[in-house]
Amino acid sequence: MYVGRFVVVAPGVGAYRVSSRSFPNRKATGREPGTVTVGPTADAPETDNPYVEYNCLRLTDNGAVIGNGSHVDPIAEKLDLGYPARDAVAEPLLALDFEKDDYDTPRVAGVVGVDAADPSTNADGPGAVIGTVRRDALLVEEVTEPTLVATYERDSPEPVDFAATDAAAAASEAYGMDLEHEVCAVGVAGDSEGGFETAIFNGDDE
Numbered sequence: 343m344y345v346g347r348f349v350v351v352a353p354g355v356g357a358y359r360v361s362s363r364s365f366p367n368r369k370a371t372g373r374e375p376g377t378v379t380v381g382p383t384a385d386a387p388e389t390d391n392p393y394v395e396y397n398c399l400r401l402t403d404n405g406a407v408i409g410n411g412s413h414v415d416p417i418a419e420k421l422d423l424g425y426p427a428r429d430a431v432a433e434p435l436l437a438l439d440f441e442k443d444d445y446d447t448p449r450v451a452g453v454v455g456v457d458a459a460d461p462s463t464n465a466d467g468p469g470a471v472i473g474t475v476r477r478d479a480l481l482v483e484e485v486t487e488p489t490l491v492a493t494y495e496r497d498s499p500e501p502v503d504f505a506a507t508d509a510a511a512a513a514s515e516a517y518g519m520d521l522e523h524e525v526c527a528v529g530v531a532g533d534s535e536g537g538f539e540t541a542i543f544n545g546d547d548e
């Protein structure tokens with residue numbers, strides 16, 4: 343099955359995977375501390391598609407954000423400002439809406455290390471929030487078990503088997519899920535000092 347990009351979050355751990363039919367020549371790169379960017383590899387054909395290069399992971403003092411586009415940055419900014427995680431996810435998703443491409447591609451996002459409703463406990467974790475905006479819906483919810491939402495087919499949050507508890511395992515487990523056209527994945531998990539660890543998996547031949 344092809345589901346496109348997807349997020350998995352659970353309390354204290356999360357992963358984001360790029361799967362792509364149209365733009366497979368991409369990788370995830372940690373360009374600066376606390377930020378991971380998806381972008382083209384050196385051999386990728388040029389494109390003017392505005393949706394294929396973006397920050398897919400941002401760490402804040404109030405939670406870690408993952409997602410499939412430019413909404414990741416304003417979600418991180420709102421967490422930094424102390425917004426409840428539910429609102430930090432919902433507002434940018436609603437403002438930016440689904441992508442204006444040939445597929446009305448939904449935006450998907452997850453935050454780990456948060457309380458959904460009370461910003462004063464955001465940094466204490468280990469809660470998680472997942473969200474998506476589609477042409478027909480805005481869905482944002484707190485989760486207590488591993489939950490997946492994808493751009494296509496599996497486009498409402500649903501429980502998923504996900505065993506990883508650290509960042510490296512989360513990235514490789516998401517990359518290895520039996521869903522077509524895997525490209526790269528990132529993982530994030532709370533660490534023992536109240537911060538986050540992150541990992542990137544660009545496939546076995548990186």
Ligand SMILES: NC(=O)c1ncn([C@@H]2O[C@H](COP(=O)(O)O)[C@@H](O)[C@H]2O)c1NC=O
Nearest residue numbers: 346347360362363364365393394410443447
């Ligand atoms: N975030 C991404 O990595 C991403 N990659 C592709 N898209 C969009 O989704 C469309 C379909 O891409 P694909 O055939 O690879 O699933 C693309 O034309 C582009 O508008 C993306 N936008 C949202 O998922």
